[in-house]
Amino acid sequence: MKPVLSVVKIGGAFLEEPGLVESFTSAFASLEGHKILVHGGGQRATALSRRLGVEPRVVDGRRITDADSLEVAVMVYAGWANKTLVARLQSLGCNALGVSGADAGLIRALKRPAGEIDYGFVGDIASVNAPGIANLLAAGIVPAFCALTHDGRGQLLNTNADTIASELAVAMSDKFTTRLLYCFEKAGVLRDVSDPGSVIPRIDAAAYADLRAKGKVAAGMLPKLHNCFQALEKGVDQVFIGAPEMLTPGHAIQTEITL
Template sequence: MKPDLSIVKIGGAFLEEPRLATDFYKAFAALPGPKVLVHGGGQRATQVSKRLGITPRMVDGRRITDADSLEVAVMVYAGWANKTLVAALQALGCPALGVSGADAGLIRARKRPVKEIDYGFVGDIETVSTQALQGLLQAELVPVFCALTHDGRGQLLNTNADTIASAVAVALADLYRTQLYYCFEKPGVLTDVNDPGSRVPVLDPGRYEAMKASGQIAAGMLPKLHNCFEALRQGVGRVYIGQPEMLRGGRENHTEITL
């Protein structure tokens, strides 16, 4: 029987709110068995960009990354955000190891080709080094990925953290029974973004398309849910989206994504 593995993605907004961050650190550290954490940092990257006179640009929830914006992303994602998380988890006895896709060649990507939109230095994932990642897990380390990959020729690339979490879960699905969690501040997918009581307990592709057509799902939720469904189609066992309490087995604070 394959061992269980938890892959958890946390939004950068949690790092900005001490109470939310503390609750998440405790819930993640308490997860049994091998686990991987993937984090964002877009909110802080936006703040730092504005301080530096760089205007952030987004299209359908995805960041346009020119050369200046890439520098900010590396500073924030691989620096402040990653090491803040690693230090907090270490304080709870969790053997966290901060990594990017470039470290040990863990995730290689290609620069997104220019079509209708030029996303700049944004990477689309090509490969995940399952062998290197499994080696870290077998050493009982907890990889903590920031949202950066590389192209194998020395170029760092900004890569959507939701996509990284999905790709890592898919890459390890042959070796582990994988569960993928997307943690954010809402109690799951909502029919009314301003009403926590409008949670959708289970979301399948049909309802997703209907909610997207009606405008109930838009902006940053679009790439997130796309990655949820792709993970399931490629062998990931279970996918959940909601608040960190779901890591403790809570039932009223998440949406389960199904096919």
């Protein structure tokens, strides 16, 4: 039987408040088996950009990563956010090691070609170094990825954290029974966004098509759900969306995504 590997993505919003960092890291540390953390760092990067007079550029709701924005992202994601999480996890007995995709060549990406929009230093994942990650896991290490990759030619690139999580889960699914868990501020995908109790326990492809047709999926949830289905189609065993509490044993409220 293949060993179990949980890939947990935590949104950047959780890094804004010390209380949320504490509750998330405690839940993550308690999770049994092999595990990988992937974190965003969004709002803090925006705040630092503003303080430095680097105005974030957004086109059609997509952030543009120019050279100054990349520097800010690297400082916040790989620096403050990553090391704060790692130090906290270490204090809880969880042997975290913080990485970007450049470290040990773990995730290589291609700079997105400029089309109608030039996204700047944004990378789409080209390959995941699964043996390198397996080596770290075998050494009892818990890799903690920030949302940065590299092109193998010395250039760091900004890469969506949700996508990093799903691609990692996919790449490891040959050797591990992989569980992909997207943690965010709600208890799951809601039937009614104004009712936090309306968590949908299970969404399969048919239910997803139905929800989309009825315009019932929040805009921000669409790419997340797309990542979930892609991960399942490419071999990931289980996919969940919910609050960090879903990482603790016995917790039942969450949304499971199935094919």
